Every structure is written in C-alpha cells, then in structure tokens.
Amino acid sequence: MLKLHKSFTAGLFVACAALTACSGGSSQDHSMHGQNAGGDQAGGGMPMNMGDPNATPAKDVAGAQLRSGAFTLLPTRPPGHEQAAGTAWLAIHPGGTTATLEMTGLAPGTKYMAHLHAKPCSEEDGGGHFQFDPAGPEMPPNEIHLGFAADAGGRGFMTAENEKPAEAAKSLVVHPAEFSDNRIACADL
Template identity: 55%
Template sequence: MKINGSDRWRTAVAVVGFAAVGVLAGCGDDSSGTTDAAVATPEPTASASAMSDNMDSEGMDGMDGMMNDPSATPADQIDGAVEATFALLDTRPPGTDDAAGTAWLAQTDDGTTVTVTMTGLEPGAQYMGHLHAQECAADNGGPHFKFDESGPETPPNEVHLGFTAATDGTGTATVTNEQQVGDAAKSVVIHPMEAMDNRLACADF
C-alpha cells in the first residue's frame, strides 16, 4: 500500500472507500459481545454483501495492494518486527473455534508493515482485518486505529487487510503504509466478511 498520490492510487482509494462502508458497519466501538452473540449467525448487511460481490469479481488479494500486497516484504521478515498471537473472541461466529494465527507489525523509516497469517478458516471464505486503537482486553480492540482521528475511515488513514482463505483453511495478508503507527495501534482484529458484526480473533502488539 505504497502511497504515491498517482491517479491509480486515487482510483484505488475510491474503491476501498466504497468497500469500507461494509467494513465499518460491522466493526463498531461496542464490540464486547456475549456468548449469545457467538451463537447467532447474522445476515450480511447490504453494504457488506456489495463488498463481497466486489471481492468475488476482483479478488481480495487484488485490491491494488491496499488490503493485501503480495509483492510487499512480509513484516516477519523485517528486523524489529513485533509478533503477536491471535486469541479467539467471544463474538466469533459459530464454526470458527479452530481458527488460529499470528500477526506481525514492523516499523521502519519507510513506514509500517502489518502481516497476518491464519489457519482453521473456512475454505474460500473472505476475511477482513484492521489495526485497532485498544488492546484486545478492552472492548475486543475498541475502535479502528486512525493516523488522523478526524480523518476518513478508509486507507491510508486506517490500516485494512483483506484475504480469501485457501482450500486448506489458511490465509495471509500483508499491507504497508508510509506512516509509522508508533505505539498508538494496540491490536489487529480479524472479521469474517459475511459476519462483520462478529469479531473473530484479536492479537495485541
């Protein structure tokens, strides 16, 4: 997700701006949830469904590097990267008890790189991730992390990840941002695309 101000970048931002509507609709600040939330399978919102259709046509990994850049150096290959293990959340949807994974966050003079890898996912299902402003124990990560609190809820002001689980239930994504998050981004949260109100897993950095 190298930010270069080109027409190609502005086009990608417009696409993700549309996509983020569905993401944000199911990723509010009130995410503490209960066991009851974990057993309810919510219907996807219209905006989430639209985003899913868009991802089906273009692929989660093909969003111009804004949610997953396979050409980027993974964070775990960068010196000084922080490693964190995902913990399952009570708000996770049914059938996700086997999900597990690791996240890395690296900061250099070039900015921030985030990589997530997961196993035990539903093959072919689409997943979203975001950096969050609180630790997992505080409201399951709380709100999304923003570089500018008064800025938009889309990249590059937020850090979003997206990927489709492979046939073996694994998934990975790497994104970069030219800004450093410092110590303000406390966690990364993963959501199933079809159940955005149900936060699946969280990892503290």
C-alpha cells in the same frame, strides 16, 4: 420469425456490450488476494490498499521495530471458527508500517478483513480501528486494512503497508468481510 430472432439477438448483443463499456467494468480480478482486495474504492475512485500478498512480510522487514502476537478467539466469532489461530506481526520502520497476518482454521474460500485497532484485545476486543488522523476517513490510507480469502485448506495470509508509522496501534482484529460485528480473533501487538 427467423429475421426477427436475428434482429433481437443482434440488438441484445449490442446492448450488453454497451452496458459493459459504460459500467466501467473490467476483467481485472478484484478478489481479496490483491491490493484492490474486494474492489473497494477510496474517495475519488482510487482503489484502496487492502494488502499485497507479495509484499515483504513484516517479520522480514530489515531494521524494523517488530511486534508480534498470537491470535486469541473472541466470543463474537461466528460458528465454524472455533479452530481459528495464527500470528500477527507489525513492523515500524523508516518507510512507515508493515502489518502481516497468517491464520489457519478459517472457513475455506471465505473472504476476511483485518484492521489495526487502537486498544489491546483485553479492552473492548481491541476497541475501534487505529487511525493516523482520528478525524479522518475510516479507510486506507488513514487506516490499515488487510483483505484476504482463506484457501481450500482454511489458511489465510496478507501483508499491508502504509507510509506512516503506526506506533500507537495496539492490536490486529480479524472478522468475516461481510460481517464486521462478528470479530473472530484478536492479536495484541
């Protein structure tokens, strides 16, 4: 019985090791705090740029055309977000676009997503996503997404960059990462 148990345990170990190696998994952190926020992938298996918390915030980009707006709550927000507030910044500069958001009053530890939108907040809560190419894919780099998680105090921050100027973007909309129809807040830019 002991011999059978050792064989089974060794076989299980080998099988688990093989599955890990073949799955393409890694120990890399795919949390919402990095450029690879949420582990989302663009076509071809390349990681999508969902923001970089260490990038220069939009309000600090030298020589940029800077737009900013305070977030206003939307009626589609899920329960528990009645105190959500913050500011969004959009910097248009020779290197492209930088978008930053800072928020408070979010659910601690919850993952969120923000997108630049094509309409102001007063029109259809920002309308659809802003896209550099309207016929292109609904993901970066054709769109600007900011993926982040609220800290233990309910604060969230993220900056995303794109090499193209997003001059026609009108607003930034935030929603829980898992529930894109539950828009929490919108900031006109």
